[in-house]
Amino acid sequence: MSDHEPAPQPQLDDLQARARAWIAGDPDETTRSELQALVDAGDEAELRERVGVGLEFGTAGLRGIVGAGTNRMNLAVIRRTSRGLADHLLATVPDAADRGVVVGFDARIDSEAFAREAVAVFAGAGLKVQWFPSPRPTPLVAYAQKVLDAAAAVVITASHNPPEYNGYKVYAEGAAQIVPPADAAIAAAIEATGPSVDIPLVDPLTSDLVAPVPASVVDRYLDELAAARPDTPGPDLTLVYTPLHGVGGELVQRAMAEAGFADFHVVPSQAEPDGRFPTVRFPNPEEPGAMDAAVELAREVDADLVIANDPDADRLAAAVPDGAGGYRLLTGNQIGVLLTDHLLAGSDADRPLVVASIVSTPMFRDVAAHYGAHAEFTLTGFKWICAAARDLERADGRSFVYGFEEALGSSVGTVVRDKDGIGAAVAFAGLARSLAAEGRTVSDRLDELYRRHGLWVSHQHSITRPGSAGLAEIATAMAKLETQVPEALAGQQVLSSVDYRTGAEERPPWLEAHDMVAFELTDGRALIRPSGTEPKLKIYVDLRGEVRPEDDLDARSEELLARATTVAEELAAFVGL
Structure with a gap:
């Protein structure tokens, strides 16, 4: 079977058998009943979605829709993942039991329950656990692992995904996200774990192995932030901020106050953590409309700067006055x-x-x-x-x-x-x-x-081809670049190309083999790669233009962006999409 040929699909009987096996090992009555109803109804399409595959553990951990089954986030998945991670740490990290694990969670609807389950599993495996009993930003949890010298940290979060999602993010060596081959080793340990109902648990409220993260860790974090940035004396600015219903508000306000920003306004409708994200369709500050409420408040208070975090506070968005009474969103x-x-x-x-x-x-x-x-x-x-x-x-x-x-x-x-x-x-x-x-x-x-430095513009172009046939089309498009590359794109000469699918041994580990091809152009570059999570082919184009003193930057930017768009379209046509 080729890499691009779809695997045989399980039939209804097999799907129902898989579902019944999962139900037997699921500790949660709610999700057991949810999956049993699909078995009773003989809903083949939904069973295929729920148990036909499982969530894959990778370098970003797990992320998926909350619900019943192997392909959903639920207590059973949390238990098995936590036990697999615990077994991996105990087998590979010296003093793992004593160094232990830090656990945190965001404000999504199921995050606290999932975090408590992870704590109970880690302690049940004999690992010391320090955790945040209330929602906290993802970067604070990663920082806590560093200063507490824990063997790993886990954050229950789906970052800026829609409200129906949740996730399981892992930090390990160096208090950083895991990279290969650790991800595969942890995935294998999870796979070797038995049914969720058989995994030993310890009550987090009574176990001597479990304690809250010391409050002093937050103070140390803010002190280190202050030391890491340049001293910037100047006038007080009027700032508007939104955490987008996430968990960044408290720490951002503290950090801003300590940095001397007193005129600080938080968007009232989005100030409190709320995993339903009631005022935004998609809680990602990159999405159109996500920062509308912040910009509206900025106009009211004549703000000098608008800033936003995503719900787990690991991303920053910003907008600045445009000189015409509005605000310009920065990329x-x-x-x-x-x-x-x-x-x-x-x-x-x-x-x-x-x-x-x-x-x-x-x-x-x-x-x-x-x-x-x-x-x-x-x-x-x-x-x-x-x-x-x-x-x-x-x-x-x-x-x-x-x-x-x-x-x-x-x-x-x-x-x-x-x-x-x-x-x-x-x-x-x-x-x-x-x-x-x-x-x-x-x-x-x-x-x-x-x-x-010259005016640089960036353009992203995505081509969607759904289904297994679409994935095969994308694979065929990428395969063409193994033997042919364009000589020019929209008047830009292709000076050289790098196929990242080969030659990884000659590159550093952070540029390992990857399904991507890059082209150096006369005035910039283009990259093409399949999406790792969606049936899409993505093309990135960055072009540079010289700027004369008399040039209008906005007009010059539009001109370059139009050319970058044509480069992307011609590259897509070259590969047959």
């Missing part, structure tokens, strides 16, 4: 370039290092070069950004200053070995304040950077 690339410039300008590191995901703007490299910093690109995902940072710190004596990805992820210094929307929010507010002290704005600084 993740723009935030990344601005913070790269700001943090390198304020760094006293002898050998500064900045890291970005490979699909982020190449302008980042130009900004880094201006300060004599080393810029490194990695595969998509903060697990790779942090892995590269740790390796280059050890091997080359580099000092990690900043990392980012275009999907609104930022990490300021080494406080948290993952993206941290809280630290990034305070750093970005500091950037705005330092500019205000000189009579300039964030938009002014962005324009200055474009005029110094």
Whole structure:
């Protein structure tokens, strides 16, 4: 069978047998009844969705819709995953039992129950557990693992997914997200775990192995955030903030107050943690409309800056005045370039290092070069950004200053070995304040950077081909690039190409074999890869244009963006999609 040929589909009898086996091992009456009703109804389509496959444990842990079955997030999945992780730690990490595990959770509807179940399993396996008994931001949990020297940390969160989702995120060595081969080893340990009902549990409320994370950890986190960013004296700014019904509000307000931002306004309708996300269709600040309430409040108070976190507070979004009474939403690339410039300008590191995901703007490299910093690109995902940072710190004596990805992820210094929307929010507010002290704005600084380094624009183009036939089409499209590459795209010469499916042994581990091809163009680059989670082919195009003093940047940007769009369309046509 080829890699792209679909596996044989289980028939109804087999699906019902799988469902009955799952029901027998499920400790939760609610999900047992839910799955039993599907068996009784003979609902083949829904059973196929629920038990035809299982959630796959990978470098991001687990994420899925909450419900009954192997392909859903539920107490049974949490139990088996936690026991598998515990067995892996006990077998591979010295002193794992004593170092233990840190557990945290966000404000989603099932998160606390799932977290308590994970704590009960870890303690039942003999591991010490320190946990946050109330909802907390993901970066704080990762930080707690670092300062408590725990063997691992688990966060029950689905980040910015819709309300019906939940997830299980794992941090391990170096208090960073797991990377291969640890993910496969943990997945194998989970697979070897027996039925959920047979897994030993300990009552978190009575066990000597379980304790809350000390309150001092929060104070240490805020102190380290302050030490990691440049000092930015200047006038007080009017700031508007939204946590999008998530868990970032309390710590962001504390951090902003300690940084001297007193005129701070939180969107009232989105201030409290609420896993239903009642005011937004999709709680992702990148989504159209997600920041509308924040922008509306910004107009009312004449804010200098609008900032937002996603619900677990590991991403940062920002908007700035547009000069016409409205607000301009900054892209993740723009935030990344601005913070790269700001943090390198304020760094006293002898050998500064900045890291970005490979699909982020190449302008980042130009900004880094201006300060004599080393810029490194990695595969998509903060697990790779942090892995590269740790390796280059050890091997080359580099000092990690900043990392980012275009999907609104930022990490300021080494406080948290993952993206941290809280630290990034305070750093970005500091950037705005330092500019205000000189009579300039964030938009002014962005324009200055474009005029110094050239105007970079970024365009993403996605092609959806649903179903197994669609996946085969995408695979055929990518296969064409094994033997043929275009000579030019929209007037841009293809100067060279890199096929990341081959040659991994000649690249660092954070650029391992990956289904992606990159093209160097006359004035930029293009990348093409299948989505890892959806039946889509994704094309990323970044183009650079020189800027003359008399040029209007908005008009020049539109011109470049139109050309980038054509590059993407011609590349899609070249591969037959």
